[in-house]
Amino acid sequence: MTSRATARPSRAPRPSSPASRLRGIDAARGLALLGMMATHLLPTFEANADLTPTWIGLTFSGRSAALFAVLAGVGLALSTGKQVPPEGAALTAARRGVALRALVIAAVGLSLGGLEVNVAIILVHYALLFLCVLPFLGLRLKVLCAWAVGWILLSPVLAYLLRPWLMAATPPLHLGRNPSWEDLSTPLPLLGDLFLTGYYPVFQWLAYLLVGLVIGRLALTTVLVPILLLTVGTAVAALAKALGTAAMESWGGRAALVQVLNAPDYPLDSVLRVNLTGIRQEGSWWWLASAAPHSATTLDLAHTSGVAAAVVGACLLLGRLADWLDLDLLLPLRAAGAMTLTLYSAHVWVVSGFYLKPLPAGWTEDGMYFAHAATAITVGIVFVLLKRRGPLEWLGHAANQRGRSGRIGPG
Structure with a gap:
């Protein structure tokens, strides 16, 4: 007679598998997408003379986009050797693949930049960040940590010194709008805006990809690393915000x-x-003492990087809990997070259709947000169940594979 112990599977926790680790990362990416949608569709300030912050602005502004950027670094680490960075020919192939994928993302971003929309589109900056991080893909963990800390500390100071010089040029090296294909004809304002004077200054934001690379090079399948990410990330975020407030x-x-x-x-x-x-x-040098969202100061970079690390840690722990319960608790978030390029691009395109127009009869801002969020989750779940990549994810993956193979031309 079979014993009861052998007849039923054990409910003891088991180590997180590589698949569950990726589910946690995708879930964090889904959170970033939904947070960015919230800042696009819901007011971050009240419509009064004092511009009183709303809870949406206080919660998501600056943090969602930073999480998106940090996760880009995590994804690059996971796709280029995980804990062991590539070397030699493998490193060269990885860099080619990332570069071609970045070109796909840039093309999508420049195309969306031609839309009339009240959204600061991140994709061209995101693509440029991919290119800027290429020299760091082969670095070991300790060296990466040093670069990440150094970039967080020093890049805001250099940016503070360089921005007035760029803005004093004639014309100023600043677009004041989303970059589009037509801006390629004026490369100096485009590059000035992308690197230093725009909404997502790549020069300082490279820190987020370096932090992401550090996270991605850790042993994410162990239980200790997610706990450390959650606790240390929370502590760093709280300390940076406290220092900024005190200053x-x-x-x-x-x-x-x-x-x-x-x-x-x-x-x-x-x-x-x-x-x-x-x-x-x-x-005033006091600008550098602020921890304000989208200030790209040292304290802002530290705070938002800490928040991103804590979110990644929490999602990885939830992934382990889901494994233990044999329930896919993260499905809605990870489904949306698995195809963020497609969903983000579709979201921006739909939002552009309502630019300077009233909402349809019966619709509210809250209702519009929940419609976008629900659609993103539903579409994501459908693609997960069909085991298919999103259209733009497929294109980016194909470009990456073509670059890695060394076959850059047609055929």
């Missing part, structure tokens, strides 16, 4: 910045909590 409120930073702020339509108290985009951070 502004207790050490004289906000009083000093009020004296140099030349944007009366942007109340400093509100924008420091939600979004510094559109404000020229110059005239």
Whole structure:
């Protein structure tokens, strides 16, 4: 007679498989997508004279896009050797593949840039980040950590020194809009905007991909690493935000910045909590002491990197819990996260259809957001169940494979 112990499978926790690790990463990517959709469709400030921040602005502004960028670095690490970076011919092949994939993403971003839409489209900056991180793909973990910390500490200072020079050029090296195909004819303003003066300054944002590479080179299948990501990430995020708040409120930073702020339509108290985009951070070194979203200062980069690490850790732990329960708890998030390029692009295209137009009768901003989120999750689940990549993901994968094989030309 078969014993009860052998007749039923054990419910003891088992090590997370590579597939479940990837499900956790995809789930984090899905969270980033839904957070970015929220900042696009829901107000981040109240419609009053003081621009009072909404909970959407306080929660998602700056953090969702940063999570998206950090996960790009994680994905690159996982696709190029995981814990062991590639060397020699393998490294050259990996760099070719990433470069061709970046060109696909850039083409999509430049095409979307021609739309009239009140969304800061990240894709061209995202593609350029892929190209800028190529020299770092072969570095070992300790060296990567040093580069990531150094970039977080120093790049905001260099950017602060360079931005006024770029803005003083005639014309200023700044687009003030999403980059599109036509901007290729004026490369200097385009590159100035992409690297330093635009919404997602690549020069400082490279820190996010370096942090992502560090995370991706860790032993993510062990239980200790996700716990460390969650705890250390939370601690770093909290400390950076606390220092930024103290610098502004207790050490004289906000009083000093009020004296140099030349944007009366942007109340400093509100924008420091939600979004510094559109404000020229110059005239006072106190700008570098802020932890404001989209300020790209050291404290902002540290805070949002910490948040991203904590989210990745939490999602990996949820993936392990799902394994233990034999339930796919992360399916809605990971399904959307597995095809973010397609879903993000479709989302931007749909939003452009309502630019400067009232919402359809009976629709609210909340309803529009939930429609976008539900559609993204539903479409993602369908593709997961069919075991298919999204259309743009397939194109990016094909470009990556072509680059790795060395067959760049047709045929």
